[in-house]
Amino acid sequence: MSTASPSAPTSDEEGTPINVREALRGLLTHADATVGILVFLLHRLARSHAILLSRVMPEFGDTEMLVLGGLLISGPPHRLSPTSLAESVLQTPGGMTKTLQRLEDQGLVHRVRDSSDRRALLVELTPAGHKTARDCLETIIGTHTRMLAGMDHDEVEQLVRMLRKLLNLVEPAIDVKASGDTMF
Numbered sequence: 001m002s003t004a005s006p007s008a009p010t011s012d013e014e015g016t017p018i019n020v021r022e023a024l025r026g027l028l029t030h031a032d033a034t035v036g037i038l039v040f041l042l043h044r045l046a047r048s049h050a051i052l053l054s055r056v057m058p059e060f061g062d063t064e065m066l067v068l069g070g071l072l073i074s075g076p077p078h079r080l081s082p083t084s085l086a087e088s089v090l091q092t093p094g095g096m097t098k099t100l101q102r103l104e105d106q107g108l109v110h111r112v113r114d115s116s117d118r119r120a121l122l123v124e125l126t127p128a129g130h131k132t133a134r135d136c137l138e139t140i141i142g143t144h145t146r147m148l149a150g151m152d153h154d155e156v157e158q159l160v161r162m163l164r165k166l167l168n169l170v171e172p173a174i175d176v177k178a179s180g181d182t183m184f
Contacts, residue, residue: 056143057136063089063099065140068108068133071125078125079112085123090176108132 024033053062060068066089071078086096100123103109108129114120125133148156170176 052143053140056139060136061099063091063095064103065136067096067099067103067123068125068129069137069140071109071123072130072133072137078130079122081114081120081122103129 024036027033050062053065057065067085070085070088071080074080082096082100083093085091085100086093089096091099100109100111104111107126109123110126111121112124114122151159
């Protein structure tokens with residue numbers, strides 16, 4: 001009677017496939033291999049998130065959802081400058097113009113004169129935009145809450161702190177203007 005030997009583990013304690021970690025360690029120092037795994041995980045997470053958003057809210061792109069959400073959470077009168085919105089969602093001014101035009105064509109936002117500077121325009125949610133933004137936010141947060149059910153509240157808070165710290169290190173390195181009024 002032969003005893004089956006336990007199969008060799010296929011991933012390490014963090015869940016990274018051993019062959020990937022070992023391949024990276026063969027090419028890089030230990031610290032660089034860990035950063036390499038982080039880069040791959042962040043990319044995979046970003047792609048997975050984009051796929052998820054396209055499935056739960058197929059009528060909007062991720063930038064449109066971020067703009068609607070940003071206007072909603074800005075509080076009454078749910079109005080921000082196009083520049084502030086563009087900086088918050090990492091979009092060029094030209095890209096933001098196109099995004100706002102699509103949202104305006106759908107009746108979700110409109111542009112209003114800034115009362116403190118009549119030369120400037122602000123973007124404001126319409127009543128339909130307010131409802132749509134609220135529905136999007138509830139759908140997206142609800143979906144993510146269910147997905148994160150395997151993490152307790154403290155783990156989610158820790159993850160938020162670590163991701164903010166990472167953004168604070170990454171964005172200056174790529175010359176992203178970090179303004180004080182970014183929404184997240």
